Amino acid sequence: MSTDDDGKRPYQPQPAGPLSAEAREAVYHTIHTRRDVRDQFLPTPLPDDLVRRLLEAAHAAPSVGFMQPWNFILIRDPEVRQRAWEAFSSANDEAAELFSDERQALYRSLKLEGIRKAPLSICVTCDKDRAGPVVLGRTHNPKMDVYSAVCAVQNLWLAARAEGVGIGWVSIFRDEDVRDILGIPDNIEIVAWLCVGYVDQLYQEPELALKGWRQRLSLDDLIFKDGWGRKGD
Numbered sequence: 001m002s003t004d005d006d007g008k009r010p011y012q013p014q015p016a017g018p019l020s021a022e023a024r025e026a027v028y029h030t031i032h033t034r035r036d037v038r039d040q041f042l043p044t045p046l047p048d049d050l051v052r053r054l055l056e057a058a059h060a061a062p063s064v065g066f067m068q069p070w071n072f073i074l075i076r077d078p079e080v081r082q083r084a085w086e087a088f089s090s091a092n093d094e095a096a097e098l099f100s101d102e103r104q105a106l107y108r109s110l111k112l113e114g115i116r117k118a119p120l121s122i123c124v125t126c127d128k129d130r131a132g133p134v135v136l137g138r139t140h141n142p143k144m145d146v147y148s149a150v151c152a153v154q155n156l157w158l159a160a161r162a163e164g165v166g167i168g169w170v171s172i173f174r175d176e177d178v179r180d181i182l183g184i185p186d187n188i189e190i191v192a193w194l195c196v197g198y199v200d201q202l203y204q205e206p207e208l209a210l211k212g213w214r215q216r217l218s219l220d221d222l223i224f225k226d227g228w229g230r231k232g233d
């Protein structure tokens with residue numbers, strides 16, 4: 001598209017009414033059947049064009065000041081994934097110690113990653129300097145860039161669900177371990193380690209709920225009206 005010298009573009013609206021009933025159903029179905037995947041990954045490699053579609057979906061996410069602070073590190077090398085698994089394992093032992101007795105036993109019984117099983121991992125990062133020191137919309141809340149990168153993760157996660165691809169977010173790492181394994185510089189924030197692979201089955205509910213770790217809260221208990229804690233009638 002042509003741009004004027006000042007970079008402005010002609011305003012080109014797109015239709016903005018509701019999607020067809022079928023398309024709406026597809027969107028809600030995708031949202032409600034998305035799951036975090038740990039153990040159900042199939043070893044089948046993911047085609048490049050599919051990975052590209054997932055990344056295009058991530059890259060279409062909203063971002064503060066349109067700064068697009070993300071990078072995507074694609075990790076297929078089994079040796080790198082092995083190192084990441086070892087970093088996970090060590091951090092996971094540390095995390096387990098924080099729970100006592102029965103809760104710790106339950107924690108230790110949970111599978112909380114698919115790093116070696118999934119054929120691909122994607123590390124999503126946030127470059128806080130991507131758009132210079134002053135970013136439209138970030139001035140009064142410096143976390144907004146990381147929130148933006150998380151929006152990219154969610155887009156990727158939903159696109160993956162639509163493609164029959166599972167995603168497992170692994171956050172049980174010491175930051176410095178992932179930084180060291182992937183050679184990530186200090187000025188880049190690590191946002192997510194995502195295990196990515198085909199799945200042919202998904203849990204119908206969050207696995208943590210099924211395994212008795214924690215249940216879904218009632219939405220009605222989470223809605224306030226016109227101020228914190230106000231329930232109204």
Ligand SMILES: Cc1cc2c(cc1C)N(C[C@H](O)[C@H](O)[C@H](O)COP(=O)(O)O)c1[nH]c(=O)[nH]c(=O)c1N2
Nearest residue numbers: 034035036038111112113169170171172206207208
């Ligand atoms: C920021 C963040 C970080 C993590 C997660 C999620 C998010 C959003 N989740 C997945 C999480 O447990 C899961 O989303 C909830 O249990 C709800 O389940 P579903 O995603 O609906 O399947 C997750 N799961 C896991 O097994 N190991 C992990 O380290 C993490 N870390």
